Amino acid sequence: xxxxxxxxxxxxxxxxxxxxxxxxxxxxxxxxxxxxxxxxxxxxxxxxxxxxxxxxxxxxxxxxxxxxxxxxxxxxxxxxxxxxxxxxxxxxxxxxxxxxxxxxxxxxxxxxxxxxxxxxxxxxxxxxxxxxxxxxxxxxxxxxxxxxxxxxxxxxxxxxxxxxxxxxxxxxxxxxxxxxxxxxxxxxxxxxxxxxxxxxxxxxxxxxxxxxxxxxxxxxxxxxxxxxxxxxxxxxxxxxxxxxxxxxxxxxxxxxxxxxxxxxxxxxxxxxxxxxxxxxxxxxxxxxxxxxxxxxxxxxxxxxxxxxxxxxxxxxxxxxxxxxxxxxxxxxxxxxxxxxxxxxxxxxxxxxxxxxxxxxxxxxxxxxxxxxxxxxxxxxxxxxxxxxxxxxxxxxxxxxxxxxxxxxxxxxxxxxxxxxxxxxxxxxxxxxxxxxxxxxxxxxxxxxxxxxxxxxxxxxxxxxxxxxxxxxxxxxxxxxxxxxxxxxxxxxxxxxxxxxxxxxxxxxxxxxxxxxxx
Amino acid sequence: xxxxxxxxxxxxxxxxxxxxxxxxxxxxxxxxxxxxxxxxxxxxxxxxxxxxxxxxxxxxxxxxxxxxxxxxxxxxxxxxxxxxxxxxxxxxxxxxxxxxxxxxxxxxxxxxxxxxxxxxxxxxxxxxxxxxxxxxxxxxxxxxxxxxxxxxxxxxxxxxxxxxxxxxxxxxxxxxxxxxxxxxxxxxxxxxxxxxxxxxxxxxxxxxxxxxxxxxxxxxxxxxxxxxxxxxxxxxxxxxxxxxxxxxxxxxxxxxxxxxxxxxxxxxxxxxxxxxxxxxxxxxxxxxxxxxxxxxxxxxxxxxxxxxxxxxxxxxxxxxxxxxxxxxxxxxxxxxxxxxxxxxxxxxxxxxxxxxxxxxxx
Ligand SMILES: Nc1ncnc2c1ncn2[C@@H]1O[C@H](COP(=O)(O)OP(=O)(O)O)[C@@H](O)[C@H]1O
Ligand SMILES: [Mg+2]
Numbered sequence: 001x002x003x004x005x006x007x008x009x010x011x012x013x014x015x016x017x018x019x020x021x022x023x024x025x026x027x028x029x030x031x032x033x034x035x036x037x038x039x040x041x042x043x044x045x046x047x048x049x050x051x052x053x054x055x056x057x058x059x060x061x062x063x064x065x066x067x068x069x070x071x072x073x074x075x076x077x078x079x080x081x082x083x084x085x086x087x088x089x090x091x092x093x094x095x096x097x098x099x100x101x102x103x104x105x106x107x108x109x110x111x112x113x114x115x116x117x118x119x120x121x122x123x124x125x126x127x128x129x130x131x132x133x134x135x136x137x138x139x140x141x142x143x144x145x146x147x148x149x150x151x152x153x154x155x156x157x158x159x160x161x162x163x164x165x166x167x168x169x170x171x172x173x174x175x176x177x178x179x180x181x182x183x184x185x186x187x188x189x190x191x192x193x194x195x196x197x198x199x200x201x202x203x204x205x206x207x208x209x210x211x212x213x214x215x216x217x218x219x220x221x222x223x224x225x226x227x228x229x230x231x232x233x234x235x236x237x238x239x240x241x242x243x244x245x246x247x248x249x250x251x252x253x254x255x256x257x258x259x260x261x262x263x264x265x266x267x268x269x270x271x272x273x274x275x276x277x278x279x280x281x282x283x284x285x286x287x288x289x290x291x292x293x294x295x296x297x298x299x300x301x302x303x304x305x306x307x308x309x310x311x312x313x314x315x316x317x318x319x320x321x322x323x324x325x326x327x328x329x330x331x332x333x334x335x336x337x338x339x340x341x342x343x344x345x346x347x348x349x350x351x352x353x354x355x356x357x358x359x360x361x362x363x364x365x366x367x368x369x370x371x372x373x374x375x376x377x378x379x380x381x382x383x384x385x386x387x388x389x390x391x392x393x394x395x396x397x398x399x400x401x402x403x404x405x406x407x408x409x410x411x412x413x414x415x416x417x418x419x420x421x422x423x424x425x426x427x428x429x430x431x432x433x434x435x436x437x438x439x440x441x442x443x444x445x446x447x448x449x450x451x452x453x454x455x456x457x458x459x460x461x462x463x464x465x466x467x468x469x470x471x472x473x474x475x476x477x478x479x480x481x482x483x484x485x486x487x488x489x490x491x492x493x494x495x496x497x498x499x500x501x502x503x504x505x506x507x508x509x510x511x512x513x514x515x516x517x518x
Numbered sequence: 519x520x521x522x523x524x525x526x527x528x529x530x531x532x533x534x535x536x537x538x539x540x541x542x543x544x545x546x547x548x549x550x551x552x553x554x555x556x557x558x559x560x561x562x563x564x565x566x567x568x569x570x571x572x573x574x575x576x577x578x579x580x581x582x583x584x585x586x587x588x589x590x591x592x593x594x595x596x597x598x599x600x601x602x603x604x605x606x607x608x609x610x611x612x613x614x615x616x617x618x619x620x621x622x623x624x625x626x627x628x629x630x631x632x633x634x635x636x637x638x639x640x641x642x643x644x645x646x647x648x649x650x651x652x653x654x655x656x657x658x659x660x661x662x663x664x665x666x667x668x669x670x671x672x673x674x675x676x677x678x679x680x681x682x683x684x685x686x687x688x689x690x691x692x693x694x695x696x697x698x699x700x701x702x703x704x705x706x707x708x709x710x711x712x713x714x715x716x717x718x719x720x721x722x723x724x725x726x727x728x729x730x731x732x733x734x735x736x737x738x739x740x741x742x743x744x745x746x747x748x749x750x751x752x753x754x755x756x757x758x759x760x761x762x763x764x765x766x767x768x769x770x771x772x773x774x775x776x777x778x779x780x781x782x783x784x785x786x787x788x789x790x791x792x793x794x795x796x797x798x799x800x801x802x803x804x805x806x807x808x809x810x811x812x813x814x815x816x817x818x819x820x821x822x823x824x825x826x827x828x829x830x831x832x833x834x835x836x837x838x839x840x841x842x843x844x845x846x847x848x849x850x851x852x853x854x855x856x857x858x859x860x861x862x863x864x865x866x867x868x869x870x871x872x873x874x875x876x877x878x879x880x
Contacts, residue, residue, distance in 0.1 A: 318765060318766065338768040340768075350766055358760075359759050359760045359763050359764075360759070360760065362759060370756070379749060383747045383748050384747060384748065
C-alpha cells in the first residue's frame with residue numbers, strides 16, 4: 001500500500017500539480033469561494049493565508065471532493081478532475097489533515113492508518129502494516145509508536161498519525177489545515193522540519209494558516225484569500241509581514257498594542273489547591289493555586305485540553321469543585337451557583353460563542369439581557385420591560401460597535417467578530433470585578449481581534465481583574481502582566497509578561513516544570 | 519452508485535412555508551381518497567359527508583368545538599413542554615389521571631362535605647391539574663436529576679395511568695346501578711361544567727359546548743403572555759433554544775424542567791376534567807379516544823404557537839366528528855379520520871424538510 005512511486009526528479013520541479021480555475025462555492029448566505037484561481041507546484045510549500053472565514057478550508061474541501069463547487073474547473077497533474085468524494089481525491093494522490101482530526105480514539109495508530117482501505121479483512125496483515133507505519137515514521141521523522149492507542153497520544157502526536165495516514169495512502173500532495181493551532185512552539189518547529197523534508201522528497205504541501213510569522217518562515221509561495229476572493233499569489237521572499245497583513249485584512253495593520261504599566265490593586269480572585277473533574281469523571285484540575293489582582297491581566301497559556309475549559313467552568317460555578325477553595329474579593333465563592341457568581345460580579349467570555357455565549361435563534365436584545373433579565377430596570381415584577389431592554393441593547397450595540405442590520409437580527413446571523421462584541425457588551429457593561437475570558441479572539445478577523453484586546457486592556461485600566469485563558473501564546477504574551485502555564489491540570493510555572501521567554505514557556509507547555517523568576 | 523444527499527437550501531422562499539401546510543392537507547386528502555375508494559365507497563361523497571357532518575351545520579360545528587376542547591388543552595400542554603425541547607408524549611396518561619382525580623372529587627368529596635357547586639367545580643379543576651401535573655412531573659424529575667430520557671418514561675406512564683384509572687372504573691368506583699356498563703355513577707348535575715348556551719349565539723340553542731372552551735382560550739392567552747412577556751417564559755425559551763447558554767447565564771434548568779413538565783401535565787389533566795365534568799359527566803371507559811396523542815400532532819402542526827393550536831384543534835376536532843359521521847351514514851370506518859391525521863402530519867414533516875433542504879442525486 002505504501003506509495004512506491006519514486007520521488008520526482010529535478011527536471012519535473014515547478015510542474016503545476018494542482019490547478020483550480022474560477023472555482024465558486026456558495027453556502028446559505030455566503031459565497032465562501034468567489035471565482036478562486038489557485039495553483040500549486042511540485043516540491044513547494046504553498047501557504048494559503050487568510051483570516052477566519054476567508055474560505056481557506058472550503059477551497060481545500062472543494063479540492064478534495066468533500067464539497068461540490070457551483071462553478072469552476074480543477075486539474076491534478078494536468079488531468080481534469082471531478083472528485084465525487086475524498087476517496088477519489090486520495091486515489092489521485094491528495095491527502096488532507098483537517099483542523100479537527102478524524103481518528104478513532106479506541107484504536108491503535110496502525111489500525112487508524114489502514115482504516116477504510118479496501119483491503120479484504122481476512123487478508124489483513126497487522127504486523128506488516130505496523131512495519132510499514134514504522135518505516136514511514138522513520139523516513140519522514142514523524143516519531144510515533146505504531147501500536148499506541150490514539151487516546152494515549154498528545155494532540156501533536158495525533159497530527160503525526162494523520163500525516164502518516166495520508167502518506168500511507170500515497171499522498172503526493174498534502175494539505176494541512178491550520179496545523180500549528182494545536183502545537184507547542186517546539187512541536188511546530190519539528191513539524192516544519194518534517195515539511196521541509198517532504199518537499200525535498202518531491203511532495204507538495206498546501207499549508208493553511210492565518211498566522212503571518214509562520215507563513216513567512218515556512219512557505220515558498222503564498223496565496224492570500226480575503227472574503228472568498230484571491231487577493232494575490234506572491235513569493236515569500238519577495239514580500240514581508242506588513243504587506244501580507246495588509247492583503248489579508250484590506251488595510252494597514254498595527255502590530256503593537258499599548259499596555260501601559262499599572263500598579264496592581266487589591267487581590268480580587270484567589271484560587272487555592274483547586275481540583276475538578278472533566279466530563280468523563282477523570283481529574284482535570286489537580287491542585288491549582290493562583291491569584292489575580294485588580295488592574296492586572298493574568299494569562300493562562302497551554303496546549304488545548306489541559307484543563308483550561310474546566311478551570312473556566314469551575315470559576316464560574318458551572319462545574320463541581322472536588323477540592324480546594326475560590327475567593328472573590330475575600331469572600332468564599334467555592335460552592336455558589338452560577339447565578340450567584342454572576343451576581344457577585346464575575347463576567348465570563350466563554351470558549352464557544354455559539355453554544356455557550358449566545359442564543360443563536362434569539363435577537364440581539366434577547367441576547368443582551370441574558371444575565372440581566374431578573375434585575376431592574378429590565379425586570380418589573382415578574383415581567384420583562386421590553387422597552388427598557390431595547391433601549392439598553394440599542395445603547396450597548398452602538399457603544400460596542402456591533403455591526404448588525406437591526407436589534408431584531410438573530411444572533412446566529414452575526415459574524416464571529418460582531419457576536420463576540422455582543423457578548424463583550426453584555427458581560428462588560430455590568431462593570432464586573434473579575435473577567436474570565438477564554439480564547440476571546442479565537443476565530444476572529446484581525447480588526448475584531450484588535451478591538452477585543454483593546455477592550456480587555458481598557459477593563460484592566462478601569463480596575464478589573466482579568467483572567468485570560470488562551471491557546472494563542474502570542475496573545476497571552478502581548479496582553480498579560482503575568483503568565484501561568486497549565487499542563488495536565490497543573491500549573492507548570494509562572495513568567496512575567498514582558499520578560500517571558502518563548503522557549504521556556506514552550507517547555508512548560510510540554511509538561512516541564514520551570515522555576516521562573518521575575 | 520447513486521448518491522442521494524440533502525443539501526441545505528440557500529434560502530427558503532416565503533411562499534414555501536405558507537404553501538406547505540395547505541399542500542400537505544390536499545395530498546393527505548388525495549391519499550385518503552384512494553383508501554376510501556379501496557373500501558368501495560365514493561371519495562367525493564365521503565368527503566362531502568364529512569364536510570357536512572363537521573362544519574356544514576350548526577350542530578355539526580358545535581360537536582366539532584366540543585371535541586376541540588380537550589385537544590386544545592392537551593395540545594397547549596404538549597406545546598409548552600416542546601418549547602423547552604422536552605418531548606412529553608404522555609399527555610394521554612396525564613389526561614386520564616386528571617379525569618380520575620376530577621371524578622374522585624366530584625363523586626366522593628362533593629358528597630361527603632357540603633359545599634357550593636362552584637367550589638366543587640374549582641376543586642375538581644385543581645385536583646385534575648395536580649394529578650396530571652404530578653404525572654408529568656415524574657418524567658420531568660427523572661430527566662432533570664437523573665438524565666433519564668423523558669420520551670420513554672412519559673410514554674410508558676401512559677399505560678400505567680390508563681390501567682390505574684380503568685381499575686377504578688371497572689371495579690372500585692363502578693356504578694352498581696349501571697346495568698353492567700363499565701362506568702361510575704353520574705356526577706350531580708349541579709357540578710357539571712355549564713354550557714355556554716346563548717353566549718355562542720351562532721350555534722343551535724341545544725348545543726353541548728361547555729365552559730372548557732374558555733379554559734382553552736384562557737390557557738392559550740396565558741401561555742402567549744408568559745412566553746413573550748414574563749421572565750419565567752423568557753427562561754423557558756432560552757433553555758429550549760440553547761440549554762448550555764442558559765446554564766452559562768445561571769438559569770435554573772432542572773427546576774424549570776420539572777415545572778414545565780408539571781404544567782404540561784396539568785393542562786392535559788384539565789382536559790380530562792373537562793371531559794368528565796363537561797361531556798361524559800362520569801368517568802368511563804373510552805373517555806378519551808386518544809386526545810393526548812392527537813395533541814402531539816396538533817402542537818407540531820401549529821408550530822407550538824398557542825393561538826394556532828386553537829385553530830388546528832378545531833380542524834382536528836372536525837376530523838373526529840366527520841369520521842363518526844361517515845361511519846354512521848356510509849358505514850365507513852371512523853378510523854379514516856385517524857388515518858387522515860397521520861397523513862397530514864406525514865406530509866407536513868416532509869414539507870418541512872423540503873422547504874429547508876433540496877434533494878440532490880449524483
Ligand atoms: N458547511 C458550511 N455551511 C455553511 N457555511 C459554511 C460552511 N463551511 C463554511 N461556511 C462559511 O463559508 C465561509 C468560509 O469558511 P471557511 O472556508 O471555513 O473559512 P476559513 O477556513 O478560511 O476560516 C465562512 O463564512 C463560513 O461561515
Ligand atoms: Mg478553516
